[in-house]
Amino acid sequence: MITEKILVVDDEETVCGSVKKVLSRKGYDVSEALTVDDAIALIKEMTFDLVITDLMIPGTSGMELLQLIRDHYPELDVIMITGYASIESAVKATRLGAAAYLPKPFTPDELTRVTQSTLAARLARLAEPKAPGAGTQAEDLPDEKIDVDMPFSAREVAKATSAEFVDRLTHSDIPLPKKKAEKAYCYAGQRECRRLVVEGRECPGECPLLKKERERAKSATQVRRAATDFIDVDMPFSAAEVERVTGADYLNCLTRSDIPLAGLYGRDATAKYTVLVVDDEPIVCHSVRKILSKQRCAVEEAFDVDAALQRMRMHNYDLVLLDLKMPKRSGMEVLKSIKTQWPELPVIIITGHGTIETAIEATKLGAYDFIPKPFTPAELAKVAVEALAA
Numbered sequence: 001m002i003t004e005k006i007l008v009v010d011d012e013e014t015v016c017g018s019v020k021k022v023l024s025r026k027g028y029d030v031s032e033a034l035t036v037d038d039a040i041a042l043i044k045e046m047t048f049d050l051v052i053t054d055l056m057i058p059g060t061s062g063m064e065l066l067q068l069i070r071d072h073y074p075e076l077d078v079i080m081i082t083g084y085a086s087i088e089s090a091v092k093a094t095r096l097g098a099a100a101y102l103p104k105p106f107t108p109d110e111l112t113r114v115t116q117s118t119l120a121a122r123l124a125r126l127a128e129p130k131a132p133g134a135g136t137q138a139e140d141l142p143d144e145k146i147d148v149d150m151p152f153s154a155r156e157v158a159k160a161t162s163a164e165f166v167d168r169l170t171h172s173d174i175p176l177p178k179k180k181a182e183k184a185y186c187y188a189g190q191r192e193c194r195r196l197v198v199e200g201r202e203c204p205g206e207c208p209l210l211k212k213e214r215e216r217a218k219s220a221t222q223v224r225r226a227a228t229d230f231i232d233v234d235m236p237f238s239a240a241e242v243e244r245v246t247g248a249d250y251l252n253c254l255t256r257s258d259i260p261l262a263g264l265y266g267r268d269a270t271a272k273y274t275v276l277v278v279d280d281e282p283i284v285c286h287s288v289r290k291i292l293s294k295q296r297c298a299v300e301e302a303f304d305v306d307a308a309l310q311r312m313r314m315h316n317y318d319l320v321l322l323d324l325k326m327p328k329r330s331g332m333e334v335l336k337s338i339k340t341q342w343p344e345l346p347v348i349i350i351t352g353h354g355t356i357e358t359a360i361e362a363t364k365l366g367a368y369d370f371i372p373k374p375f376t377p378a379e380l381a382k383v384a385v386e387a388l389a390a
Contacts (some may be wrong), residue, residue, distance in 0.1 A: 009054060022112065031046070036060035036062075043069075052079045077118050080098045085356055090359050095363055099122075189207035274319075279322075281303075291380050309334070317345065321347075324358065332365065348370075349362045371383060
C-alpha cells in the first residue's frame, strides 16, 4: 500500500484540487497549501516525502520555497511546476536541487510519471548503505563508561539524549556547543557569503559583490608602453614602432634573448582569465572571442571535441564554453568527460537547439549555465563574468 505523503503548493485552488485528485487516486496522501507560509507551517507540523510547488506564487515565490527546503529540510524532494516555463528558470531550479521541472499544462499521466519516478529515486537513495562514520547512532557507540569521572554507559546516555551529545562531552562533563557556520552558500552571488548567515536571506536584486566585480572589470585599461622607450639596452628600437609592425602581444612577450616567448605570444598579456570555446562554427568562436576579450579574457578556439580535450590536458583554463551539437561526439558526452577529469572547471553550454529538457540534463551533469543561441553580447558577458567570479 502506498503511504507517501505529498504537499501541493499553489495559489490557485483549482490546481491544488486537480493535483490532489490525480495523486489521491494513486494512493498518495496529499495535503494542500495556497501560500509558502502555509506550506512551511505544514512542513514543520507533518512529515512529507515530496513537495510539488508552483513557481509563481504571490509573496514568497516557489523558487524561494525551494531554497528554504534545501537549507532546512534537505531530505525532502521538490518538483517545480509552472505555467511560465523557461530554460532560465529550469536551470536555476535544477541548480537549487529540484528533483524535476514540469511545465503546465500537464496531463494526469505526466504528473503521475514524474511523481512516481521522483519518489522511487528517493527510496533508492534512502536505501543506499550509510557511509562509514555518517550519522552515528546510539547502537554504534561502545557499551562502556564515558570517562573516569563519568561512570555512565555511553550507549545508555546516547539513547536518552543523542549520539552527537555524547560525542561532544568533554572532561568538564559539559557538551561543547555546536559551532555556528560563519558562511553559507549564496546562489544569487554564487559564492560563500557571510551576509546570508547574518541576515538569514539572500540580498534582494543583484548581488553587490558581483556588481562590484563587473564594474572593476569594465574599468580595467590595457597597459601600454611609452612610445619613447627603447625595448632594451641591446635592442635600441622604439617600442611603438615594433608594436605597430608586430602587435602588442609580441612586444609584451619579448625577453632579453630578443625572442618572444612562444607560450605567451598570441595572448593578451593583460588578460586575467583564459577561456576555451568549443564550437564547430568558426563564426561563433570568433564572436565569443570578440565579446569576452572585453572582459579581460584570453580566448582560445577549438572546432573539434578531440582537439578541445587535448588542449585542456596541456593547458589550464578558467572557463569552457561548449556547443551541444558537435561532430564525432555530442556536447553532453564532452561535458561528462570534462566534469569527470576537471570537476571544478566551470562549463557554460551554448546551443541553437536548446530545450528545457536538455538544459535540465546539462545542469544535472554539472554545467554552470545554459545559454540558447542566438544570445546577445550582454547576456554572454554576464554569465561568463559570474562563472569566472564563482
